[in-house]
Amino acid sequence: MSSLRHRFPGVLDGWSRFDGPAGTQVVDSAITAMTNWLSDGSNGCGGGYFDAAHRADELVERTRATVGRLFNADPAGIAFGPNMTSLTFALSRAIGRTLQPGDRIVGTRLDHDANVTPWRLAADGAGAEHVLAPFDPVTGTLPPQHVIDLIDERTKWVTLPGASNLLGTAPDLKPIIDAAHAAGARVFIDAVALAPHHPIDITALGCDALATSPYKWYAPHSGMVFVQPDLLEQLPVFKVRPSHDHGPSRFETGMPNFEGLAGVEAAARFLLEEGMANIQAAEQALFEPLLRGLQAIPGVTVWGVQGMEGRTPTAAFTVAGHSPAAVSQALAAERVAVWDGHNYAVEVVDQLGLAESGGVVRAGISRYLELDDVHRLLAVVEQLATR
Ligand SMILES: Cc1ncc(COP(=O)(O)O)c(C=O)c1O
Known part of the structure; x- marks a missing residue:
């Protein structure tokens, strides 16, 4: 299913915007x-x-x-x-x-x-x-x-x-x-x-x-x-x-x-008009490579993942030896936008025991992202994890 990037003026600046769970770009x-x-x-x-x-x-x-x-x-x-x-x-x-x-x-x-x-x-x-x-x-x-x-x-x-x-x-x-x-x-x-x-x-x-x-x-x-x-x-x-x-x-x-x-x-x-079922399918098609790609990188832990069912296309991960804030900064340097920390899910990071270590890095799929955005994110994380 083709991307709807052309409907979103806010993503035409070359940034890969995985910060959708905090707030998406606005449709034209x-x-x-x-x-x-x-x-x-x-x-x-x-x-x-x-x-x-x-x-x-x-x-x-x-x-x-x-x-x-x-x-x-x-x-x-x-x-x-x-x-x-x-x-x-x-x-x-x-x-x-x-x-x-x-x-x-x-x-x-x-x-x-x-x-x-x-x-x-x-x-x-x-x-x-x-x-x-x-x-x-x-x-x-x-x-x-x-x-x-x-x-x-x-x-x-x-x-x-x-x-x-x-x-x-x-x-x-x-x-x-x-x-x-x-x-x-x-x-x-x-x-x-x-x-x-x-x-x-x-x-x-x-x-x-x-x-x-x-x-x-x-x-x-x-x-x-x-x-x-x-x-x-x-x-x-x-x-x-x-x-x-x-x-x-x-x-x-x-x-x-x-x-x-x-x-x-x-x-x-x-x-x-797009149909939520279509949106869901298009997002899953990007989330799968994102998730599998993150899970394949040594030193990366993706938190709370059982499978592709019963979930939204949002991944929370940490990289061994690097604080979530440092990972976020490395991604931002390559024009990839994510959030790190607890993202106001205070109880979640507390129950996972991640409150003292800076929480997680959170990357979410929105309808304006494409496979090249996913590859860009994975390349930065991989480079950092193997450094
Ligand atoms: C699951 C969830 N609930 C509530 C909120 C708060 O939403 P708002 O910023 O509209 O108050 C957020 C914002 O990130 C959220 O992700």
Whole structure:
């Protein structure tokens, strides 16, 4: 399947951008949508009687509808905000007001901290308990039973990763969601690391809430959360008095980032047109040589890899005798962009015992990378490892 590099002006400078798990380059149609929005008189506020105000209202509704189609979710539950972390804090703060002393929130150690600390603070504030299920450190997977064992009659919320932003592994969510619901608990999914790579069907999953970061799926910087509309209606959200009392905008504080939403809508359409199953297949075709190539280099350890199934195309690796930061620097010197460290997956590096040694190097596949990028990365790592 051919690369879509030509759709991404941000990668035409010759850099190999494996930093997609931290934030992707923006697709051309999203850039155009934002530029048009800012230059054709649409910019302003919604809720008025003039043309531009109508366009603002229509944009918000259109973006909810397109993102709803992308994730097969009711648009009435889709809210936008600055990023996933802010939206999760807003949600956990509202949920915290519904918790009682003795209640329990169950999370996991496979998560990014944006799906750990907001819940810890909500639990602490209510005198509730927050517990974390460990993942399997060898395979990097999260056996559903590890979470299910912690769910009991006190459990009000279970918070799960759609995929690990560090190891790339994607847990089997359905059995955990079912067990949580059977115990009367609700489920929140951090789908930030899953959404760029994998089809997500919120209706089929049956989760109560799910968040993603559109800037990881070729859109501008922004966040999106879905909350089941009935639940969203009941939640004691923090809002100012004049803002909407009903619908998803009761969760959106202040004026939306309209120009950003124009980009989000266009990026969601890009994913729908390309098809998530096609994107997944094209990325796997690059990830396989990346993974096999890294595993073949003496001194390189790829963390949390069981196989190609049940994962996203993100590799976390270390090189014996070289700190992750030094590997990152060597790659940057050859115009290969990666991230190193914990990448906010604090619990993951801690459980792997890598916290003191600088974490890992993380390289992720995005739809604008090609085989020559993979070879360039492997050549630098190989040279460093055998030095
Ligand atoms: C898995 C995961 N969850 C949450 C976040 C936080 O997202 P945001 O930057 O939109 O707050 C990230 C960002 O890297 C992530 O990878």
